[in-house]
Structure formats: structure tokens, C-alpha cells
Amino acid sequence: MNNFINLISDALSDGTFINAVFSNPRKSDDFKKITAAPITMNHSLYIQFTRFKDNKAFHENVQVHEASDFILSHCAGFKQIQCFTALHDYHILVNKKGKATIQAKPPSKKSPVSISHNRKKSYILDTPTSAPFLKALDIMDANGQIKPSKYDKYKQINRYLEIVSDTLEVLPTSSLRIVDFGCGKSYLTFALYHYLNTILGRKAVVIGLDLKEDVIAFCNDLSKKLGFNDLNFQVGDIGHYTTDQQIDMVVSLHACNTATDSALLKAISWQSKVILAVPCCHHEAYMQIHNETLDTVLKYGLLKERMAALITDGMRANMLETVGYKVNVVEFIDMVHTPKNILLRAVLKSSVNFDQTSYKKYEELCHMLNLDLSLAKLLKEDPLYADYLR
Numbered sequence: 001m002n003n004f005i006n007l008i009s010d011a012l013s014d015g016t017f018i019n020a021v022f023s024n025p026r027k028s029d030d031f032k033k034i035t036a037a038p039i040t041m042n043h044s045l046y047i048q049f050t051r052f053k054d055n056k057a058f059h060e061n062v063q064v065h066e067a068s069d070f071i072l073s074h075c076a077g078f079k080q081i082q083c084f085t086a087l088h089d090y091h092i093l094v095n096k097k098g099k100a101t102i103q104a105k106p107p108s109k110k111s112p113v114s115i116s117h118n119r120k121k122s123y124i125l126d127t128p129t130s131a132p133f134l135k136a137l138d139i140m141d142a143n144g145q146i147k148p149s150k151y152d153k154y155k156q157i158n159r160y161l162e163i164v165s166d167t168l169e170v171l172p173t174s175s176l177r178i179v180d181f182g183c184g185k186s187y188l189t190f191a192l193y194h195y196l197n198t199i200l201g202r203k204a205v206v207i208g209l210d211l212k213e214d215v216i217a218f219c220n221d222l223s224k225k226l227g228f229n230d231l232n233f234q235v236g237d238i239g240h241y242t243t244d245q246q247i248d249m250v251v252s253l254h255a256c257n258t259a260t261d262s263a264l265l266k267a268i269s270w271q272s273k274v275i276l277a278v279p280c281c282h283h284e285a286y287m288q289i290h291n292e293t294l295d296t297v298l299k300y301g302l303l304k305e306r307m308a309a310l311i312t313d314g315m316r317a318n319m320l321e322t323v324g325y326k327v328n329v330v331e332f333i334d335m336v337h338t339p340k341n342i343l344l345r346a347v348l349k350s351s352v353n354f355d356q357t358s359y360k361k362y363e364e365l366c367h368m369l370n371l372d373l374s375l376a377k378l379l380k381e382d383p384l385y386a387d388y389l390r
Contacts, residue, residue: 003119004092004100008083012047012064013087013359014155016086018109022078026096030077031058036067049074069074084109087151108150123158124165125191129198133190133226154334157191161346163330164192167249167274170347175203176248179237182255183208183264186219192251194233208233211243235326238262248273256278264316267346275325275346278332279316282309290370310367312373313342318362319375320346323385324353354388 011017019037031051037047037059046061049070062070075081081092081100127133134140139150139157143282146154177197180189189208210216210233220232239262247270250270251261258355260279267275285308289298298304317327325346332343366372381388 001384004081004083004090004094004102005071007102008071008088011083011085011087012067014087016151018086020081020083022075022081023081024075026079030036034078038064045103083298086110087148098255102260111223124161124199125152125154125158125197127199129163130194133194133222133228133379136222136226137187137190139187143308153187157187157195158330160188161191161195163276163332163343164195167276167345167347170273171248173202175205177245177248179202179241179243179247179253179266180206180251180253181207181241181266182252182259183210183233184212184254185215186233188227188253189219189251190222190226190231193228196229197230199280203230204233205230209236209238211235211237222364238266241266246270249331250275250277254278256281257283258374261316261378264320264375264380268320268379269384271348273348275320277316277344278342279313280345282312284374285309285371288369288371288373291368294369310342311369311371313344315362315365315371315373316375317346319356319379320344322355322357322358322362323379324348325352354385356388359388 014238017038020035022034023032025032029054030369033052035050036047037050039046041061045064046063047067047070049060049062049090051058051060051074060070066090074096076094079094081090081094083090083115085093085107086109089108091103091105093101095101098211106174115254116250131140134146134154135142139146139154143146161375165384178192180186180192183189186208191207193204194207196202196206208219208231210217211233216235218234223233224229225373238252238259247267250263252260252267253276255277257280260277264275264277267274282305286305289308289311290303291298298307313329320327326349328345330343330345332341362376376389379385
């Protein structure tokens with residue numbers, strides 16, 4: 001149910017909520033159905049909940065900021081929910097424990113009531129200066145409106161910049177250098193450059209690295225057209241990339257399998273002040289993980305895959321803490337859109353530090369699960385940490 005609460009809260013904040021229907025009650029003597037829809041009264045916005053029982057309808061108007069509490073109090077007893085927004089139709093099934101399974105489909109309704117003037121969320125990129133690159137990346141139309149089909153991408157970019165903003169205090173105020181490993185088409189790389197250089201006025205040199213020559217050519221051409229003089233893209237492999245410059249931030253979003261570990265190793269060896277990593281694929285742990293006690297669960301491929309992913313990222317976070325970083329594991333984007341939504345945000349606390357207690361716990365977990373993962377193996381070859389890891 002909490003996932004659904006977050007979903008509907010976002011829709012109310014964004015002004016995209018149309019209506020919702022709660023049906024199929026668990027108890028026969030409960031209300032048969034509850035509907036929810038926005039209404040305006042005395043120039044203020046409310047959500048009108050209508051409860052149906054014995055051919056009678058009971059209305060209750062709730063202020064928008066109290067809608068989540070009302071749902072938890074009065075709507076938790078329903079097995080099925082349909083929620084309609086301007087961006088998606090959601091079909092939600094709620095089990096006995098209150099866990100919601102959410103399926104998203106393209107929108108089938110247009111909003112009869114706009115609530116954006118009351119509850120419009122303020123985004124970092126809601127600035128006139130953001131329009132050129134948003135249009136260039138086909139996120140914004142010629143009239144300066146975010147395209148409905150790209151609204152999720154727009155929210156994702158802004159969420160990314162919010163995470164970046166939480167790290168700014170540890171970064172240099174005069175100039176900084178950033179490397180983005182596996183940058184791809186670089187929506188987020190362009191946004192990061194624009195945010196730092198244009199919106200905040202902080203000089204930042206950003207380098208994007210990717211293996212695909214056509215993608216790099218496209219990004220360099222676009223960077224030149226936008227006048228982003230200190231945003232450059234290079235063809236190259238993470239493991240072979242070298243520089244004699246101080247790198248203040250390393251970004252690695254959706255680098256596959258152990259490529260994430262290669263990016264983390266570079267960041268650690270450079271003593272980068274900030275690391276942002278969204279791992280993708282965890283084949284290494286999936287192929288290794290084994291524990292007789294857990295085999296009852298690990299025999300199911302899907303569960304094994306998810307456990308391998310969570311354990312790998314948890315152990316990466318632990319290893320970053322072992323070598324002197326403060327780590328937060330945060331949700332990057334909503335689970336409705338992709339299950340690959342975990343972001344590791346690491347901020348350097350002290351240089352060339354090593355926590356033996358933390359590493360011992362790491363080794364104990366490796367032994368228990370039969371794991372020998374790449375990040376630790378790569379660090380054993382790094383001159384800064386080789387002695388600690390022997």
C-alpha cells in the first residue's frame with residue numbers, strides 16, 4: 001500500500017491525478033467501492049472520496065495534503081485499485097499484508113480538472129535557460145512544454161540533480177572535474193553540466209566515456225551546438241581510462257555487471273570526493289552465490305537474481321565505507337518504471353583510510369555466501385590498498 005501512496009502523492013504533486021477507484025473489499029460488510037476525484041471549492045482544491053454501500057453514496061471532501069492519511073485509514077481493506085493519471089493508468093492488486101503489485105499502462109483519460117496551479121512541483125530544471133538542451137534532447141516541444149511521453153524522463157533527470165545537489169558542499173566552489181563512465185546518450189550528463197555551469201554558475205569540466213562511437217559523435221556534436229565548451233565525450237573503456245587531472249566526482253549509471261566495479265575502483269584510486277553509481281546487472285554474484293541454508297530460496301531463479309543484486313550493491317556500499325566513504329543507498333526512480341532503481345551515493349570522509357572491522361564483516365559475508373566479488377579483487381591490486389587487503 002505504501003508504494004501506491006507514494007504513487008498517488010506524486011500524481012497529486014505533479015497535477016496529473018485524474019481519479020481512482022477502490023473495489024473488491026476483503027470484508028463483505030465494508031463499503032463496496034470508494035472513488036476519489038479532485039474538485040475545487042471556494043478556489044481551493046480538495047479530493048472528494050465517495051463511499052458506496054447499500055445503494056447509497058457518502059461523500060467526504062479531503063484537503064489534498066490529507067489524502068494519503070484518508071487512504072490509509074479508509075481504503076486499506078480493498079484488494080483492487082484503479083488509478084488514472086494524465087501520464088499512466090495504474091492497476092494495483094493489494095495482498096493480505098498490504099503489499100501492492102502495480103502495473104502501469106499508457107493513459108486512457110484526459111484530466112478534467114487541473115490541479116497544477118495549487119500543487120505544481122518545483123523542479124530544478126524549471127528555468128528558461130534549461131529549454132535549449134531539453135528541446136535538443138527531444139524532452140521539450142517547440143512551445144516550451146515537456147512532452148507527455150517524456151515526462152517520466154524529465155522527472156528522472158530532476159531527481160538525479162536533486163541527489164547531486166546534496167553533495168555540493170564537499171565539492172570545490174571554484175572549478176571541478178567530473179567523469180561520467182558509460183554515459184550513453186547522456187541526458188543526465190548534459191543536465192549535470194547545465195545545472196552546475198549555467199544554473200549554479202560553478203565552473204565544471206565534464207567528460208563522458210562510452211564504447212559506442214556513434215553515440216559519442218552524437219553527444220560531441222550536440223555539446224558543440226549548445227555551446228557547452230567544457231563538456232566533452234570520448235570513446236573508451238572504463239578500465240583503461242587514465243588521467244593526470246584531479247577528478248572530483250565519478251558518475252556511473254547503469255554500467256553492466258562488473259563494469260560498475262571498474263568505475264568504483266577508478267573513483268577510489270583517484271580519491272574522488274563524490275561517487276554516484278546506479279549498478280545494472282549482477283551476473284557475477286548470481287553465478288557464485290551459494291549457501292545451503294538459503295538454497296531453499298536460491299533455487300528459484302527470479303529470487304536468486306534479486307537477492308544477488310541487493311547483496312552485491314550492499315557489499316559495494318560496505319567496501320566504499322571500508323575505504324573511507326560515507327555511503328547512502330537511495331531510490332533513484334520509482335519501482336513502477338524500472339526495478340534497477342538503487343543509487344549508491346558516496347562522499348569521501350578522509351583520504352586513504354581503511355576500516356579493518358568493516359572489511360572483516362565483508363569477508364565473513366563473502367565466506368557465508370561463497371562470493372569473491374570484483375571490487376575487492378581490484379582493490380587488492382591497487383597500491384593504495386594492497387597491503388590492507390592481503
